[in-house]
Amino acid sequence: MLEPKSFLYEVREGVATITLNRPERLNALTFEVYRELTDTFAALRDERDVRAIVITGAGRAFCSGGDVLDIIGPLFERDMQGLLEFTRMTCELVRNIRTLPKPVIASLNGTTAGAGACIALASDIRIAAPTAKIAFLFVKVGLSGADMGAAYLLPRLVGLAKATEMLYTGDFTSAEEAGRIGLYNRIVAAEDLAAETRTLAERLARGPSFALAMTKEMLNREMEVSLDTALEWEAQAQAVCMQHPDYREAYEAFVEKREPRFK
Numbered sequence: 463m464l465e466p467k468s469f470l471y472e473v474r475e476g477v478a479t480i481t482l483n484r485p486e487r488l489n490a491l492t493f494e495v496y497r498e499l500t501d502t503f504a505a506l507r508d509e510r511d512v513r514a515i516v517i518t519g520a521g522r523a524f525c526s527g528g529d530v531l532d533i534i535g536p537l538f539e540r541d542m543q544g545l546l547e548f549t550r551m552t553c554e555l556v557r558n559i560r561t562l563p564k565p566v567i568a569s570l571n572g573t574t575a576g577a578g579a580c581i582a583l584a585s586d587i588r589i590a591a592p593t594a595k596i597a598f599l600f601v602k603v604g605l606s607g608a609d610m611g612a613a614y615l616l617p618r619l620v621g622l623a624k625a626t627e628m629l630y631t632g633d634f635t636s637a638e639e640a641g642r643i644g645l646y647n648r649i650v651a652a653e654d655l656a657a658e659t660r661t662l663a664e665r666l667a668r669g670p671s672f673a674l675a676m677t678k679e680m681l682n683r684e685m686e687v688s689l690d691t692a693l694e695w696e697a698q699a700q701a702v703c704m705q706h707p708d709y710r711e712a713y714e715a716f717v718e719k720r721e722p723r724f725k
Contacts, residue, residue, distance in 0.1 A: 464509065466502055468495045470520070476513040476667030477660070478506060485521025490529035491577055493536075493548075499581075500551060503558035513667040515562070516659055517585065518569035519578075524594060527576020534603070549609075552577065556611045559584040560682060563675035565666045569659040570594035571652070575634075580610035583619070586678065588645065589659050590637045591652040596645065599632035607632065618685065620645050670708040670724045 464471060470481035480502065482489035491499075506512055519525055528534060537545060559566055559581070568585035574596040582588050582596065598616070600609045607613065607629030617625040620643045628635060640646040650658045666674065676699050684692045703709055708724050715722035 464502060464505055466498045468492070468498045471502070473509075473512055475664050476511065477663040478509070478512040478515045479663075480515065480517040482517070482519045482525050485519075485523070487529060488523035488526035488573060489519040489521070489578070490526045490532070492529050492532040496528075496533075496551060496555065496577075500555040500558055503555065503562055506562055506564065512564065513669075513671050514564060514663045515566045516569050516663050517566065517581065518656075518659070519571050521572070522593070523573040523578075524568070524570045525575070525578025525581060526573055527578050527599070552580075552610050556580060556584045560611075563678060564671070565663075565674055565678070567659055567663055567666075569655060570596075570637075570646070571655055575599055577610060580612055583615050583645075584611060587647050587662070589648045589650060589655065589662070590640065590646045591655045592637050592649060593652060594637045594640075594646070594649075595634040596637075596640055597632055597634040598629050599634075601630065602632040616645075668724065670706075670712065670722075672706045672708055673703055676703055 463473070464478075466480075470479075470483045472479050480499070482491075482495070484490060484492075484495075503515075506515060537548065540548070565587070566585045568582040568588045570582055570588060570590035572591065572593045574582050574590075574594055576597070576599055579596050579598050598607055598609070598612050600612075601607050612629060613625075616628065619625075620628070624643055635643075635645070637646060637649050641649045648658065680696060680699055683695065687695070708722075711724060712722045
C-alpha cells in the first residue's frame with residue numbers, strides 16, 4: 463500500500479484516489495509534491511489492487527501550477543543542469559501518467575492552470591465542474607507554451623489552430639468552452655462531480671484491465687504511424703487479447719446471461 467506524504471491517497475473498490483491537498487494555495491505544486499506524484503504514478507503500475515486512478519483537488523481548485531514561492535523563486539538559484547533536472551522531472555510525471563497501463567481520470571473541481579492543466583491533459587479522461595476553467599499560462603510568465611507535453615498532446619485533442627491559440631495567449635478557457643472543443647469529456651454540476659467521477663472509475667475498475675491497458679498502449683503508440691502500421695499493430699494486439707482469460711469470461715458471461723467477472 464502506497465503512503466504518500468504530500469497529498470491524500472486512498473484505495474477503495476479498485477480505485478485509487480489522489481487528492482492534491484494544499485487548498486490554501488490552490489493546490490499549487492511544490493518540489494516535494496512533484497517528486498511524490500511522479501514516483502506514485504510509477505509505483506501504481508505494480509499495485510495489483512488498483513485498477514483505475516482518480517486525481518482531483520481539495521477546495522476550490524484542481525491545481526494552479528507550480529508554487530510561486532516554493533518553486534518559481536528557488537529556480538533562479540539553479541544553473542542550466544539544475545533547471546534541466548527539474549524540467550525533466552516534470553516531464554517524467556507526464557510520461558508516468560501516459561504510460562501507466564491503467565485508466566487515469568482527472569476530476570477537475572475548479573481552477574486548472576499551468577502544470578495542473580498539463581496533469582489534466584495527460585490523464586485519459588477529464589470530468590469537470592462548471593468552475594473548472596483551464597489555462598496553459600506558461601507564456602504569461604515568460605516560458606514556452608510547450609511544457610510538460612502540452613504542445614504534443616493538446617493539438618491532438620483540440621486541433622492545431624485552437625491549441626496554438628491557447629498556448630500562445632495563456633488565457634483561461636471556460637469549462638463550457640473546454641467541453642465544446644473536446645478538451646473535457648464531461649461537465650457536471652459541482653455537487654455531482656465526485657459521484658460522477660466515482661461511478662466511471664468503478665466501472666473501469668470492474669472492466670477487463672488487460673484490454674484497457676492494451677487500448678491505452680495502442681492509443682499512445684498509434685499517434686505517429688501510418689494507417690497500415692496501425693492496422694497491423696491492432697491486429698496483433700487483438701490476437702493477444704483473444705488469448706487472455708478476460709475474453710473467455712466475457713463470452714461465457716454473455717452465454718450465461720450474467721455480468722462478466724473480470725479478474
